[in-house]
Amino acid sequence: MKKTDNPESFLENLLEKTLKTGVDEADAVLYEKNGMSAACRLGKKEKILKSGTRYFSLRVIKNRSQSVVSSSNFSNESIKRTIESAVSISQATPKDPNIGLATDMEKRKRISKILKTYDQLTPTEKQLETKAIKTEDAARSVKGITNSEGSVAEWEKIKTWLIGSNGFLDSYIQTKHKIFINVLAKKNNSMERDYEYRSTVFGKDLGDLEKIGISAGKRAIKRLNPKKIKTIRAPVIFDPRVASSLVKNLGDAINGNLISKGVSFLNNDMYKRIFPKDISVIDDPTKDKGLKSRPFDTEGIPGKKLDVVKNGELGTWLLDLRTARKLKLDTTGNASRTIATSPEPAPTNLYLAPGKLSPKKLISETKECLYVTELMGTAVNLVTGNYSRGACGYWMKNGEISFPVSEVTIAGNLRNMFKNLSAANDLRFYYGIDAPTIRIEGMTIAGQ
Numbered sequence: 001m002k003k004t005d006n007p008e009s010f011l012e013n014l015l016e017k018t019l020k021t022g023v024d025e026a027d028a029v030l031y032e033k034n035g036m037s038a039a040c041r042l043g044k045k046e047k048i049l050k051s052g053t054r055y056f057s058l059r060v061i062k063n064r065s066q067s068v069v070s071s072s073n074f075s076n077e078s079i080k081r082t083i084e085s086a087v088s089i090s091q092a093t094p095k096d097p098n099i100g101l102a103t104d105m106e107k108r109k110r111i112s113k114i115l116k117t118y119d120q121l122t123p124t125e126k127q128l129e130t131k132a133i134k135t136e137d138a139a140r141s142v143k144g145i146t147n148s149e150g151s152v153a154e155w156e157k158i159k160t161w162l163i164g165s166n167g168f169l170d171s172y173i174q175t176k177h178k179i180f181i182n183v184l185a186k187k188n189n190s191m192e193r194d195y196e197y198r199s200t201v202f203g204k205d206l207g208d209l210e211k212i213g214i215s216a217g218k219r220a221i222k223r224l225n226p227k228k229i230k231t232i233r234a235p236v237i238f239d240p241r242v243a244s245s246l247v248k249n250l251g252d253a254i255n256g257n258l259i260s261k262g263v264s265f266l267n268n269d270m271y272k273r274i275f276p277k278d279i280s281v282i283d284d285p286t287k288d289k290g291l292k293s294r295p296f297d298t299e300g301i302p303g304k305k306l307d308v309v310k311n312g313e314l315g316t317w318l319l320d321l322r323t324a325r326k327l328k329l330d331t332t333g334n335a336s337r338t339i340a341t342s343p344e345p346a347p348t349n350l351y352l353a354p355g356k357l358s359p360k361k362l363i364s365e366t367k368e369c370l371y372v373t374e375l376m377g378t379a380v381n382l383v384t385g386n387y388s389r390g391a392c393g394y395w396m397k398n399g400e401i402s403f404p405v406s407e408v409t410i411a412g413n414l415r416n417m418f419k420n421l422s423a424a425n426d427l428r429f430y431y432g433i434d435a436p437t438i439r440i441e442g443m444t445i446a447g448q
Contacts, residue, residue: 007032007171010074011056011163018060018083019165023090025061025101027164029298030054031339034157038128040136041150048125057339060086061100065093070339098325101166101299106321106331108302110170111295116288118157118173119202128153131179131209138213139183139196144221149182149193151213155203160294168300176291177203181213185220192226192404194219194373197241198430201289219373222394226406229395229447235369236410236443237362239393240426242375243435247352249414250281251433253382254308254316256323256334256345265385265415266314273312275418278355281309283318285333285348291432292348299343301333308350318345352435355423359437362424364399370445371396372410385414409446417443 007030018026032054039046055072060083067089071082123131136151154177161171182195196216198206206212238246258264266274275281285303287293296302299321307315319327320335320343336346355362363371376390388411394401417440424437 007161008163008169011161011169014056014058014079014083015163015165017079018058018086021083021087023060023062023087025165026059027101027162027168027299028056028058029337029339030056030161032159035155036123036125036128037152037154038125038132039150039152040129040132042148043133043137043140045129045133046150048129055339057337058082058086059342060090062087062090064095064097064099065090066096066099066342067093068337068340068342096322098322100321101164102168102301102321103166107166107300108304108333111286111302111304113286115172115286115293115295117175117201117290117293119175119177121203122157123155123177123203128155135179135181135209135213136183138210139181139217140213142214142217142221144185144187144224145183145217146186147184149184151179151181154178162296162298162300164300166300170296170300172295174294175201177201177206179206179209179212181216183216183220185217185224187224190225192220192223194223199291199432200430201291201293205289222401223373223392223404223406226392226404227395228407229405229445231444231446231448233442233444235366236440236445237366237369237371237396238435238438238440239371239373240428240435240437241431242372243352243438244431244433245375246417246421246438247281247350247435248433249380249382249387250308250418251283251318251347251350253385253414254314254318256317256319256327258382259317260323260326263383265383269314270317272314274314274415275309275312275421277312279309279312279421279423280307280353281350282306282353283308283334283347283350287349290349290429294348297333297335297343298337299331299335301331301335303333303348306332318347320345347433349429350433351427351429352423352438354425354427354436357422357424359424359426360399362422362437362439363396366396366439367398369396369439370394370405370408370410371401380414387412387414387417407447410443411446412440412443
């Protein structure tokens with residue numbers, strides 16, 4: 001398919017040819033991605049990268065067996081091979097009675113709200129280069145910063161088309177603007193690095209680039225000359241950029257794939273209180289300027305705001321059509337798919353709602369605690385809820401930094417961690433899965 005060709009016509013022709021092979025159902029997704037990034041280091045431009053790709057993914061369903069085949073080759077011969085491969089593979093795939101496109105009963109009315117997911121202003125190479133250099137210059141201006149691993153400014157636009165043999169055909173556009181800076185600080189024999197990252201739908205929402213750079217520099221300085229601590233049980237406070245990982249753990253634990261197999265530690269907790277009463281968690285694909293906002297999921301189901309946790313009580317799983325049917329529930333419209341996979345449940349804009357206390361107040365209320373700024377490793381068991389991750393940050397006393405800490409492991413169980421969680425009011429939306437500053441009342445901190 002040439003760049004000037006109509007994607008909708010291509011998908012209609014692809015679907016028509018596929019259905020002529022005798023499959024029961026089929027759908028297809030076409031992605032068009034354009035991007036550009038500018039990288040600099042030590043005040044000098046390093047590289048400009050541009051990308052532009054189109055690829056499609058075809059799913060066929062026959063006798064309750066499905067297969068997915070993708071390609072970036074739009075020639076007639078390639079399309080023919082793609083269809084043949086998809087049909088052939090489906091014949092060797094195990095049957096699943098829950099597989100199938102949305103029926104008339106399962107379809108929802110399309111949302112009337114026009115989502116703010118698309119920034120019409122496309123940056124130039126020079127503008128991206130200027131952003132990267134400005135951010136790095138600000139970081140390097142912080143006293144004690146001796147080197148830089150570089151700064152990168154990125155822009156990305158993705159247009160997605162979805163067609164199904166059930167009559168669905170629609171599309172949407174998403175944009176993302178990103179800035180990343182990573183610098184090093186040195187004092188005597190101690191050398192530490194730290195970073196800052198932002199990602200927004202609209203370029204103007206990235207914020208003050210100088211402040212972002214200075215923040216990265218100050219973070220690196222604060223980490224100099226870290227100390228080791230003895231093993232202790234104490235409160236742990238998660239900086240927002242790592243607090244979001246706990247929200248992700250929740251999202252993974254309520255994913256329909258795990259729930260339908262009965263292998264999540266939250267399997268028996270629907271409509272039960274798993275957080276304190278003042279905690280709420282939302283998943284909202286219709287959020288204005290949300291990094292993961294979209295009008296419909298990859299099965300054509302319109303998005304809707306979900307109260308995942310309300311007043312501390314678990315209120316829903318994250319479901320696609322297959323897992324919803326298996327559980328005899330309605331889909332939540334959370335189907336997601338990559339170019340090479342069939343639909344599976346996944347969160348959209350998942351976030352923990354802000355609390356009432358400022359981060360300063362939340363910290364000052366805690367006599368002594370570990371303030372975590374970075375996590376390492378992924379030792380989180382979603383079957384048992386057991387949690388253990390490497391961490392670094394600061395030891396806090398009476399609301400102030402006492403000294404930086406490195407090479408510790410924080411451990412607990414997600415069930416207990418959720419029940420003993422408090423949230424500050426500093427929620428920002430930079431990752432797609434977000435949280436404010438979070439305090440967990442008691443965790444094991446393994447040190448010396």
